[in-house]
Amino acid sequence: MKIRELSRREFLAVSGMTGAGLVVAGCGGGETIGGEEEGGGDGQPQEGGTFTFGRGSDSVTLDPIHATDGESLIVCRQIFDGLLDFEPETTDLVPALAVEVPEPEEDGLVYTFPLREGVTFHDGTPFNAEAVVFNFERWMNSGNEYHAGGGPQASDFSYYSGMFGGFDEESIIESVEAVDEYTVRFRLREPQGPFLRNIAMSPFGIASPAAIQEDVEEFWRNPVGTGPFRFVEWNQGSTVRLEKNEEWWGTDVPVEEGGGGPFVDEVVFQSIDDNTSRVAALAGGQLSGADGLTPDDVPTIEQDPNLKVIFRPPLNVGYLAMHTQKEPFNDVNVRRAINHAIDMEAIVQAFFGETGEVATNPMPPTVPFFNEGVERYPYDPDRARELLAEAGYEDGFDTELWFMPIPRPYMPDGRGIAQAIASDLQEVGINCELVTFEWGTYIERTGRGEHPMALLGWTGDNGDPDNFLNIHFNSANATEENALNIAYYENDEVDELLNRGASTIDEGEREEAYMRVQEIIMEDAPWVTIAYTRPPLGFQNRVQGYLPSPTGGESFNSVYLSG
Amino acid sequence: MTEQAQAGAQTDVVGGRVESRGRWRDFRRVFFGNRLALTGTAVMALFIFCALFAPIIAPYDPYEQDLTAKFAPPTSQHWLGQDELGRDILSRLIYGARVSLTAGLAAVAFATVVGTVIGVTAGYVGRWVDSVLMRLMDVILAFPTILLAIVIVTILGPSLTNAMLAVGIVNVPQLARVVRSAVITVRERDYVEAERALGAGNLQIVRTAILPNSLAPLIVQATLTLATAILDIAALSFLGLGARPPTPEWGAMLTDAFRSGFGVFVTGQHAIIFPGVAIALSVLSVNFIGDGLRDALDPRQRR
Numbered sequence: 091m092k093i094r095e096l097s098r099r100e101f102l103a104v105s106g107m108t109g110a111g112l113v114v115a116g117c118g119g120g121e122t123i124g125g126e127e128e129g130g131g132d133g134q135p136q137e138g139g140t141f142t143f144g145r146g147s148d149s150v151t152l153d154p155i156h157a158t159d160g161e162s163l164i165v166c167r168q169i170f171d172g173l174l175d176f177e178p179e180t181t182d183l184v185p186a187l188a189v190e191v192p193e194p195e196e197d198g199l200v201y202t203f204p205l206r207e208g209v210t211f212h213d214g215t216p217f218n219a220e221a222v223v224f225n226f227e228r229w230m231n232s233g234n235e236y237h238a239g240g241g242p243q244a245s246d247f248s249y250y251s252g253m254f255g256g257f258d259e260e261s262i263i264e265s266v267e268a269v270d271e272y273t274v275r276f277r278l279r280e281p282q283g284p285f286l287r288n289i290a291m292s293p294f295g296i297a298s299p300a301a302i303q304e305d306v307e308e309f310w311r312n313p314v315g316t317g318p319f320r321f322v323e324w325n326q327g328s329t330v331r332l333e334k335n336e337e338w339w340g341t342d343v344p345v346e347e348g349g350g351g352p353f354v355d356e357v358v359f360q361s362i363d364d365n366t367s368r369v370a371a372l373a374g375g376q377l378s379g380a381d382g383l384t385p386d387d388v389p390t391i392e393q394d395p396n397l398k399v400i401f402r403p404p405l406n407v408g409y410l411a412m413h414t415q416k417e418p419f420n421d422v423n424v425r426r427a428i429n430h431a432i433d434m435e436a437i438v439q440a441f442f443g444e445t446g447e448v449a450t451n452p453m454p455p456t457v458p459f460f461n462e463g464v465e466r467y468p469y470d471p472d473r474a475r476e477l478l479a480e481a482g483y484e485d486g487f488d489t490e491l492w493f494m495p496i497p498r499p500y501m502p503d504g505r506g507i508a509q510a511i512a513s514d515l516q517e518v519g520i521n522c523e524l525v526t527f528e529w530g531t532y533i534e535r536t537g538r539g540e541h542p543m544a545l546l547g548w549t550g551d552n553g554d555p556d557n558f559l560n561i562h563f564n565s566a567n568a569t570e571e572n573a574l575n576i577a578y579y580e581n582d583e584v585d586e587l588l589n590r591g592a593s594t595i596d597e598g599e600r601e602e603a604y605m606r607v608q609e610i611i612m613e614d615a616p617w618v619t620i621a622y623t624r625p626p627l628g629f630q631n632r633v634q635g636y637l638p639s640p641t642g643g644e645s646f647n648s649v650y651l652s653g
Numbered sequence: 654m655t656e657q658a659q660a661g662a663q664t665d666v667v668g669g670r671v672e673s674r675g676r677w678r679d680f681r682r683v684f685f686g687n688r689l690a691l692t693g694t695a696v697m698a699l700f701i702f703c704a705l706f707a708p709i710i711a712p713y714d715p716y717e718q719d720l721t722a723k724f725a726p727p728t729s730q731h732w733l734g735q736d737e738l739g740r741d742i743l744s745r746l747i748y749g750a751r752v753s754l755t756a757g758l759a760a761v762a763f764a765t766v767v768g769t770v771i772g773v774t775a776g777y778v779g780r781w782v783d784s785v786l787m788r789l790m791d792v793i794l795a796f797p798t799i800l801l802a803i804v805i806v807t808i809l810g811p812s813l814t815n816a817m818l819a820v821g822i823v824n825v826p827q828l829a830r831v832v833r834s835a836v837i838t839v840r841e842r843d844y845v846e847a848e849r850a851l852g853a854g855n856l857q858i859v860r861t862a863i864l865p866n867s868l869a870p871l872i873v874q875a876t877l878t879l880a881t882a883i884l885d886i887a888a889l890s891f892l893g894l895g896a897r898p899p900t901p902e903w904g905a906m907l908t909d910a911f912r913s914g915f916g917v918f919v920t921g922q923h924a925i926i927f928p929g930v931a932i933a934l935s936v937l938s939v940n941f942i943g944d945g946l947r948d949a950l951d952p953r954q955r956r
Binding site: 437440506510512527 | 718723737811893912917919
């Protein structure tokens with residue numbers, strides 16, 4: 091949820107203080123990593139070797155509950171396990187430290203997790219129900235002795251408050267208790283539709299209580315979990331080194347359920363902020379894999395006989411938001427006209443290439459309850475002119491189109507896309523001045539609704555429709571500051587449906603609510619949806635078993651090096 | 654030049670005329686005998702011609718996109734190929750000459766006017782005014798110019814006008830210093846004393862005696878500053894702090910191409926090379942002209 095926040099690297103890239111970062115600014119910060127399994131290798135996975143993974147920036151913290159950026163979370167993902175996990179390459183749930191995905195009890199107010207027995211943390215202490223209770227109490231009670239740490243850039247447990255409503259009395263989780271040594275029971279204050287998906291997110295990895303009790307302030311750089319790799323050293327600004335956990339509980343679990351391995355002896359995360367240098371390091375063999383490729387890098391890497399591209403399943407959407415409370419965008423006909431006026435097929439073809447597909451709904455088809463029945467407004471400039479005339483703008487109008495100054499995973503080239511959109515809009519008489527700001531300022535100003543039209547996007551973190559639809563279209567998120575609903579879209583019926591979808595655990599009812607929301611959004615057209623992106627990752631051919639997660643943070647347990 | 658000659662000739666009217674003709678001849682001889690300066694002048698003339706007659710010369714509309722021809726290589730229709738939006742690079746470079754040269758000139762004009770006012774005031778008035786103004790200039794000089802320009806644009810908001818202003822501001826101290834030192838050498842000359850004896854006021858002395866005789870170093874410095882100004886504005890645009898898209902500014906054209914990623918080095922080199930060459934050529938030419946002017950105008954170097 092904090093994924094759009096400004097990272098240090100992005101700041102430097104935009105402000106132009108680093109020579110190298112300038113050119114590429116892009117490489118997409120934290121959240122791009124991933125792809126598609128290719129062939130799965132032949133025969134038995136091989137043991138050993140070092141898997142060196144190149145990425146755009148370093149981690150901020152290795153205490154998962156304090157992490158909000160993709161680069162921290164993907165490292166935490168290797169060191170920690172949660173109670174539940176996402177099945178590889180999807181956002182379906184599988185058990186992890188729990189033995190099974192629990193069924194809701196008492197109308198969704200109680201969940202009982204049976205835990206895996208015989209699991210130990212990397213420091214040798216046992217994993218049990220008390221450890222789970224210890225972690226949740228640390229996160230949810232602001233008065234807890236260990237509600238601290240995280241390092242200099244700690245997010246203050248913001249993923250916990252973000253996903254579970256807040257701390258203490260505001261927390262949706264009322265209590266967590268150890269029923270016996272290997273059973274833990276959650277009691278909720280109110281039912282929460284996405285509860286189990288939230289539990290599976292990587293910030294909620296279970297940490298060793300002994301290590302936290304020993305020194306909570308230093309835990310962020312001495313992380314101890316139960317994951318497939320154990321922490322070795324962190325050379326800040328450059329590398330994080332991990333080694334194989336020989337005693338990992340998941341070795342005998344099938345690969346499809348997130349188990350298998352770990353096969354490589356060592357995992358090294360290497361930060362190379364300059365995108366071009368990173369791709370060059372991959373081509374030169376110094377890296378086993380790299381993320382943050384641009385669409386134009388894809389053909390380059392595919393042509394290299396030693397390299398391959400894997401695409402991460404899409405869990406994002408890029409969009410153009412119109413400020414629905416400002417003239418002339420308060421008129422639905424104007425918004426529809428703009429939808430008709432843009433030739434999105436051509437734009438997506440040109441700027442996303444193989445990495446994107448034209449979006450219809452405000453969430454990608456990998457998310458449950460995606461409405462297949464909704465259709466885009468077809469490209470039809472004549473119809474757009476008619477609609478503008480109906481709205482009283484026969485001669486068009488002048489406005490501003492804001493675009494992002496740096497590439498994002500959901501939009502590799504905001505600057506180019508803005509120019510293409512402006513050119514299409516000019517055809518129907520709408521003249522756009524193209525405006526941008528430094529990235530932090532851009533988020534701040536769009537979050538205050540200062541724009542008439544703005545490009546932006548969203549990378550989801552748990553694959554729940556609530557995580558896409560509620561944040562963007564609930565009027566509660568059309569706030570004066572830090573708005574996520576930057577179309578400032580307000581519709582009572584939509585609010586009611588979204589709230590119902592979030593607070594019920596009845597799947598049928600949720601489906602009905604979210605399906606209807608997508609229809610209404612298309613009718614009301616507060617956005618022009620642009621594309622769903624499959625972020626590309628590059629690998630040496632010998633890398634096998636890389637199973638990219640749509641959320642951007644996959645476990646490397648199944649990775650092995652052939653030949 | 655004639656004004657300068659007249660001013661210099663005030664002490665000896667007859668000899669002055671002879672000297673005036675001699676100076677102009679010397680200037681021509683030295684400047685046009687300098688092959689680099691001549692080449693620079695020719696290239697600049699070409700760029701200025703492009704800038705003036707862009708709509709007539711440019712083969713295509715510089716804004717017209719063709720998304721199907723992304724990074725299409727040079728062909729007989731598109732001599733320098735097409736950019737990331739399928740726009741004709743040659744046409745954009747031709748229109749870009751307008752933007753980049755005008756922006757550079759505007760920045761230098763600003764720096765020259767402000768720098769001259771500060772330099773003349775400091776040099777002519779002297780005493781504490783001199784100290785205060787020049788220390789202020791030193792403060793600005795203490796920062797690397799491009800960094801300071803970035804800070805100014807970041808505060809004012811990114812746009813071409815603000816980029817011009819920022820580049821103008823950071824170049825003021827150089828010009829102010831040159832003017833000041835010229836004014837100080839001229840200030841005590843006999844002809845200045847003569848003007849004063851004739852009852853001329855300060856402003857008139859500055860106008861008729863001081864300025865014209867300080868002009869030579871100013872012209873040289875302003876020309877050399879033009880080169881860095883063009884480069885700095887291109888750099889700001891490259892960083893997304895200058896010209897707004899879709900303006901065909903040379904630095905902005907570079908950044909447009911670079912934003913497409915590593916692949917541009919394989920498939921779209923022309924989109925990087927040609928704007929880069931345009932920037933390099935214009936900067937080199939202006940530098941050559943500046944060097945030629947210095948050789949021709951500075952009497953010490955001439956000997």
